Amino acid sequence: MSHGLLLTFELTILVLAIFLGFEVISKVPTLLHTPLMSGTNAIHGIVIVGAMLVVGAGHKDTLTTIVGLVAVVLASANVVGGFVVTDRMLEMFKKRERREPDS
Amino acid sequence: MSREVTNLLYLVTIVTFILALRFLSNPATARRGNQIGAIGMLVAIGVTFAQSEIVSYWEIIVGMVIGGAFGAVAARKVRMTAMPQMVALFNGVGGGAAALISLAEFHNRAPDPGTLKTDISTSIMLSAIIGSISFAGSMVAFAKLQELIGGRPIVYPLQQPTNALLFAAVLAAGIAIAAGAEQQWLIWAVVAGAALFGVLFVLPIGGADMPVVISLLNAFTGLAAAATGFELENNVLIVSGMLVGASGTLLTILMGRAMNRSIANVLFGAFGQLAPVAAGAAAGATDGQVRSATVDDVAVMLAYAQKVVFVPGYGMAVAQAQHDVRSLADLLETRGVEVSYAIHPVAGRMPGHMNVLLAEANVPYPQLHEMDEANNEFPRTDVALVIGANDVVNPDARNNTGSPIYGMPILNVDQSQQVVVLKRSMNPGVAGIENPLFLNPKTVMLFGDAKESIEKLASSVKTV
Numbered sequence: 237m238s239h240g241l242l243l244t245f246e247l248t249i250l251v252l253a254i255f256l257g258f259e260v261i262s263k264v265p266t267l268l269h270t271p272l273m274s275g276t277n278a279i280h281g282i283v284i285v286g287a288m289l290v291v292g293a294g295h296k297d298t299l300t301t302i303v304g305l306v307a308v309v310l311a312s313a314n315v316v317g318g319f320v321v322t323d324r325m326l327e328m329f330k331k332r333e334r335r336e337p338d339s
Numbered sequence: 340m341s342r343e344v345t346n347l348l349y350l351v352t353i354v355t356f357i358l359a360l361r362f363l364s365n366p367a368t369a370r371r372g373n374q375i376g377a378i379g380m381l382v383a384i385g386v387t388f389a390q391s392e393i394v395s396y397w398e399i400i401v402g403m404v405i406g407g408a409f410g411a412v413a414a415r416k417v418r419m420t421a422m423p424q425m426v427a428l429f430n431g432v433g434g435g436a437a438a439l440i441s442l443a444e445f446h447n448r449a450p451d452p453g454t455l456k457t458d459i460s461t462s463i464m465l466s467a468i469i470g471s472i473s474f475a476g477s478m479v480a481f482a483k484l485q486e487l488i489g490g491r492p493i494v495y496p497l498q499q500p501t502n503a504l505l506f507a508a509v510l511a512a513g514i515a516i517a518a519g520a521e522q523q524w525l526i527w528a529v530v531a532g533a534a535l536f537g538v539l540f541v542l543p544i545g546g547a548d549m550p551v552v553i554s555l556l557n558a559f560t561g562l563a564a565a566a567t568g569f570e571l572e573n574n575v576l577i578v579s580g581m582l583v584g585a586s587g588t589l590l591t592i593l594m595g596r597a598m599n600r601s602i603a604n605v606l607f608g609a610f611g612q613l614a615p616v617a618a619g620a621a622a623g624a625t626d627g628q629v630r631s632a633t634v635d636d637v638a639v640m641l642a643y644a645q646k647v648v649f650v651p652g653y654g655m656a657v658a659q660a661q662h663d664v665r666s667l668a669d670l671l672e673t674r675g676v677e678v679s680y681a682i683h684p685v686a687g688r689m690p691g692h693m694n695v696l697l698a699e700a701n702v703p704y705p706q707l708h709e710m711d712e713a714n715n716e717f718p719r720t721d722v723a724l725v726i727g728a729n730d731v732v733n734p735d736a737r738n739n740t741g742s743p744i745y746g747m748p749i750l751n752v753d754q755s756q757q758v759v760v761l762k763r764s765m766n767p768g769v770a771g772i773e774n775p776l777f778l779n780p781k782t783v784m785l786f787g788d789a790k791e792s793i794e795k796l797a798s799s800v801k802t803v
Binding site for chain 1: 352356357359360361363364365366367369370372373374376377380383384387388390392393394395396398399401402403405406407409410411413414415417419422425426428429430432433435436437439440442443444446447456458553554557560561563564565567568569570571572573574575576577578579580581582583584585586587589590593682684689690691692694695698699701703704705707709
């Protein structure tokens, strides 16, 4: 596939993702806005894929290795931290727990 | 693994992310959604490992162990009250990763001039600039929220022109690179300049405006990730990044609307500086007196009410009073009092901050009412108990055209029969604005630390 054609496909996907994003996210209630933020935080941790491709490549100099390694560290913190913290939050949202005092 | 198979498996990841967001539309399914998203992320990581381009593994594994361990420990240890800064931190590291990826990509691919296609070098620039701003801005937001630096806006002369000039310079350098000036030092200058801009850009924004800033930085990181996707010609990055970009943008707009201020005003207005002139002029109309009440007075008021609405604000988060609030609410409910919570969209330091805190204290979420719903209830509410909230209940926003927050939708607590305000002292709130609610004849003040006051109220209600 030519480079120009690939670019048009990518742009198509980008635009569709924008509309899909607004559509899906406008259905999230204000109650869950914090988990939405931290959940989307976790999702942009997908940059880890890019960081892996940079640092795992064959021919690279020391600078690339160092920069790439830091990128992997940051992205992994993003992924793990994002999903764990979101899980902790969402675990707390309950309709109604045992009503009697637990003291 | 062939490129086709890789892309198909990345598509699986995309679908899980969309489902994760879809499931967030209901608190009952939200947690499962997040888990599905996490599985999708694992798929993407596994698929990337299996790509033929990747020939060296140890750097990746070392990086993952360090970063993952940090993320896991931080995420497990953090207190719910510290959640805004944690969100800022994780947001920042994502942006930083995107900027670093661009830096490395440029360094690798640009040595021979003309090797980079314009669209690739443009994406590299976009991801470097936006990612770097997001990283540095988030770190400043983190420092403000963690109170490493003061929460008030930091302003100095010629601030906006300086920032504008800096941004223009960064942009110009970025355009030069995209146009073919493939000098290594230029991209370092771009990344460093963008980082400096990120710092300077968040410094003048006050604590009360943090919900907008955090949402915006969230959008930035998403956009940086999407730009990285163009740079690496990778669909999963493009789609995921853009989903986050859309989410952050939407939240930014919602937060701005909840303050009735344009995003530009929030970002460049240095709101919340002490503005004694305006406040003095505005307070002219009210000459009422502040009435302070004892714990027992308030306890009786609450115990014999039919309907009590709790109105939490940032003060509740600071005092860590959410569990005591829940205990007091339980006590009132066993006496047959109807209890609910009125949540303003910008109460606290990030979107939905109060909801998370109260959920942590096991408040059932159907009791957490949004602004519109809550405002319908105030006219038939006996006591509105304001806990560490200030601007979001300030009637000046409704009545006083001279007030800096005029036009902001507020919780109309003054429509209830009685208002009790728990407050540490008579100091103005985070936005530094006088609040005539405190002078309202319906209002009594209960001074002291919110947590202690609520504890005392609970023990006093027991004896009523």
